[in-house]
Amino acid sequence: MFVSATQDFRQHQTTAHLAQTMSFLALPIAELETKLLTELDENPALELVEELRCPGCGKRLAHGLCPTCAAPRGDDAPVVYLSQHDPLGFRALDGDEGEPREIKTPERLDEYILRQVGPALSSAERPIAAYLLAQIDDNGFLTESPAEAAVFQRAPLATVERVLALIQRADPPGICARTPEAALLIQLECLADDAPRGRQLPTSTMFILARAIIRDHFERLAKCEYTRIAHRLHVPRTAVEAAARFIQRNLTPYPARAFWGEGKAGGNDDGAALIAPDVNISMLTQRPDGPLLIEVFAPLAGWLRVNPEFKAVLAECSETEREKWAPVVERATLITKCVQQRNHTMRRLMALIAAEQRDFILGGDGDLRPLTRARVAKALGVHESTISRAVAGKFAALPNGRIVPLARFFDRSLSVRDRVRCLVETETRPMTDDEIAAALGDEGIRVARRTVAKYRNMLGILPANVRARVGRLRVDAVYQLAPI
DNA sequence: CTATGGCACGGATT
């Protein structure tokens, strides 16, 4: 049925239709949902029938799983099943068995800060604050200079700086700084302001020393070169060590992480725990060699279609009325077909990925095999850009609970990075990048020394000479991420 | 002299 639907679809495509299809494919599930909800709202010809059907055979179902289609067909072919239920929990799966999950609305960092500084701002300053907050990256750093912001907002530089100062002192202190150093310095000031309020406070010389270290010797601080710093500042080494400990315990160079800290503590990965997956991959049976079950999530439970009653009424009304409503019906059919097409492509894509990257899905990062979008496009007989759109911005939930971006299936170097991590973890004495490169060569992985250095940095592993000094710490672990 | 990071180039990928 999917095939015939697709062919029918292709025959009626115009250029405009094609563009629509692609834009649907590119939408992650959350955006598809809002899109569909507004379409349903605006288009009277479109309706959502709250009745579940098996996407494979079209049979009506009491719940989402059609036994015939979900049954293992063969152990090598992954089974594909299009889920009709909504992982976001906006609708119950079924009357009795579906307890709708809580809608997770993690508070946005920018809103959180805006609420804090809002009262202190004039109506003219508020848009500036919003603009600045929109320019922060994942680590909480401002990505452009106040001067640039002033130009864009057509505001006096002094005003921008005033707003910025307020933001930087709001709750994750140091947010919107431009560098880690600046963030630390701001946090230090905040801490000094707070100190009189009865917290265990270090001496003021400690503050002064800490500030000097951060401002003038940040690089050396990161490398734990305390002796050198002590020498330059003409203070005892122990004082520098004490200051470093103070900094590590009370400040964080990445202010945004203090904010997300609680939320992503469980999912050790890249904070993806809060993201609703577009696809779920699980094991259909307990057998490790059994088939994989793939669910491509649809954002709404039910069956999207053109309202047949609407069509019937339309057929009987006057010519002018029909002229008026025809485009609406046309759009409704287009929407349904776009959704079908999106599902179709996603299913085929995920089936191929699952077959190709089975080891990675069931195993770990080291088992990822090289895979390019181009190869997938060829195998599926679609254009490369189609795959790119399908992959971009979407996430898959793996059987072991990790939620990873689809792009990870195409990561060329993940398995090598994993080997690097493994080598460093098991090393007896710190290996230099050259030695690591050689060790990888012995395993048949040919990489340049320079590349090892890059991977090492990505992994947050310090250089060999520093590891000799401080042991195996991650870069950001050098500053213990402790909330103030 | 060795280890490493920065810059930038070329080729692959999207």
Next chain:
DNA sequence: AATCCGTGCCATAG
């Protein structure tokens, strides 16, 4: 056409 990635070269710190 734009972007990403691995790598070579060179400067710098130890």
